[in-house]
Amino acid sequence: MPTFEEGAALGQLLGELRDTASALGGVVVYLIDDGGPAQVELSALPASSADFDIVLARHPLNLGQGAALETARQLALADPRHDAFVMMDSDLQHRSQDLPHMVQAIRDGADVAFGNRFGAASNVPFGRRLLLWGARIFELAITRLWLSDAHNGYRAFSARALRGIPITQDRMAHATEIRQRVARQRRSLKIVEVPVTVRYSREALDKGQSSLGAISILRDLLFRFLFGQR
Numbered sequence: 001m002p003t004f005e006e007g008a009a010l011g012q013l014l015g016e017l018r019d020t021a022s023a024l025g026g027v028v029v030y031l032i033d034d035g036g037p038a039q040v041e042l043s044a045l046p047a048s049s050a051d052f053d054i055v056l057a058r059h060p061l062n063l064g065q066g067a068a069l070e071t072a073r074q075l076a077l078a079d080p081r082h083d084a085f086v087m088m089d090s091d092l093q094h095r096s097q098d099l100p101h102m103v104q105a106i107r108d109g110a111d112v113a114f115g116n117r118f119g120a121a122s123n124v125p126f127g128r129r130l131l132l133w134g135a136r137i138f139e140l141a142i143t144r145l146w147l148s149d150a151h152n153g154y155r156a157f158s159a160r161a162l163r164g165i166p167i168t169q170d171r172m173a174h175a176t177e178i179r180q181r182v183a184r185q186r187r188s189l190k191i192v193e194v195p196v197t198v199r200y201s202r203e204a205l206d207k208g209q210s211s212l213g214a215i216s217i218l219r220d221l222l223f224r225f226l227f228g229q230r
């Protein structure tokens with residue numbers, strides 16, 4: 001779980017995850033705080049219990065959401081107890097109530113489960129809906145993988161799948177990179193979509209990415225296409 005200056009939303013979400021943990025057979029949250037001025041303090045987070053733990057890691061500088069997910073990926077894969085790995089946002093846009101469905105998809109045999117905000121009652125604003133539709137077509141063109149939702153940060157993986165998906169796009173282009181890597185391995189991975197409700201509150205829209213962020217994503221993808229290793 002990447003986090004950057006989330007404050008009360010983060011505390012609420014972690015409390016909800018602690019309440020869900022025993023039904024899931026145990027949860028470890030790998031929380032990656034990313035060089036924001038207001039650091040997350042471990043003492044302010046919900047306490048550990050027999051089936052709930054938080055591992056807090058800090059990047060000394062702001063490296064971006066993709067870099068935070070890569071740190072979490074490496075930390076989580078080092079623990080052999082885990083059978084399902086979930087990426088989710090820490091600003092309450094993703095709901096803890098959807099977590100059991102994401103985990104169950106993996107326990108039922110999927111290798112990769114992509115959240116689909118259009119399969120449930122998400123209040124996606126019109127402009128964002130339009131942008132996501134464009135992103136969906138763009139991503140179909142470059143990955144040949146048709147999904148209902150582009151750039152949904154709620155995703156789950158089996159250990160086998162996650163090992164084969166290193167994240168090298170540090171900022172927001174990681175969402176496309178993950179899809180590209182999954183698409184390249186589609187013959188050996190079982191891929192499903194899971195309906196999730198994404199909440200658009202005033203705060204989440206004000207603090208979250210603007211639509212202009214799409215330009216930075218395209219720039220990072222183009223740069224990688226022209227100069228990077230694939």
Ligand SMILES: Nc1nc2c(ncn2[C@@H]2O[C@H](COP(=O)(O)OP(=O)(O)O)[C@@H](O)[C@H]2O)c(=O)[nH]1
Binds near residue numbers: 033068093
């Ligand atoms: N670690 C880290 N997390 C970030 C960064 N930027 C955003 N996040 C987190 O990633 C999640 C999604 O970011 P957000 O800006 O809300 O994106 P949006 O929901 O697509 O508008 C939230 O939980 C943020 O706290 C960052 O630079 N580093």
Ligand SMILES: [Mg+2]
Binds near residue numbers: 091204209
């Ligand atoms: Mg957000």
